[in-house]
Amino acid sequence: MKFVEKTDKTIAEAISSALSELNTTRDRVEVEVLEEPSKGFLGLFGNKSAKVRVTLKENPAEKATEFLEKILDSMKIPAVLKAELKGSSLHIEIVGKDVALLIGRRGQTLDALQYLVSLVVNSGDSNYIRVVLDTENYRKKREQTLIKLANKLAYKVKKFRKNITLDPMNPYERRIIHSALQNNPYVGTKSQGDEPNRKVVIFLK
Known part of the structure; x- marks a missing residue:
């Protein structure tokens, strides 16, 4: 996962600097304080700056669409993916000309794809995300x-x-x-x- 380490006078300033470099917001990152700031002798000598490591959280929607795009490319099925994360549920709609091929008998192909996407999205994540994959309003x-x-x-x-x-x-x-x-x-x-x-x-x- 992408991360940066920043040093500044305070923890807040170091985090702000990291967020600016990552071009993201506080809710999309995890912060680890590597060094607490401290004042040196008489507040003049040996001052110690704050150091933080700021890591981008994995985005379930981006992770899912990237995986699905590779599968659709290999199947040579052009499509547009619309993903929306609602709480702990990730809804993905596949839109395109030949997407009906992805449904299969009684939705078995769509269910199989949904299962694979769920495995990818939830790998290494402690918070379970329920994946709902749909196309042509099949569900x-x-x-x-x-x-x-x-x-x-x-x-x-x-x-x-x-x-x-x-x-x-x-x-x-x-x-x-x-x-x-x-x-x-x-x-x-x-x-x-x-x-x-x-x-x-x-x-x-």
């Missing part, structure tokens, strides 16, 4: 499809009084099913099995 469309599916199957469970087990889903899609039916008075949901074949079961209460 929203998929959510609506799953909610409709959940309600349709819940009706069948109630009508035929028989549990229904869905196909394996990733954690994000399972949460949509659970959430869609959490207030249903007639059926409940549970997950069973191990990843990546974990499934949602809709059962009669």
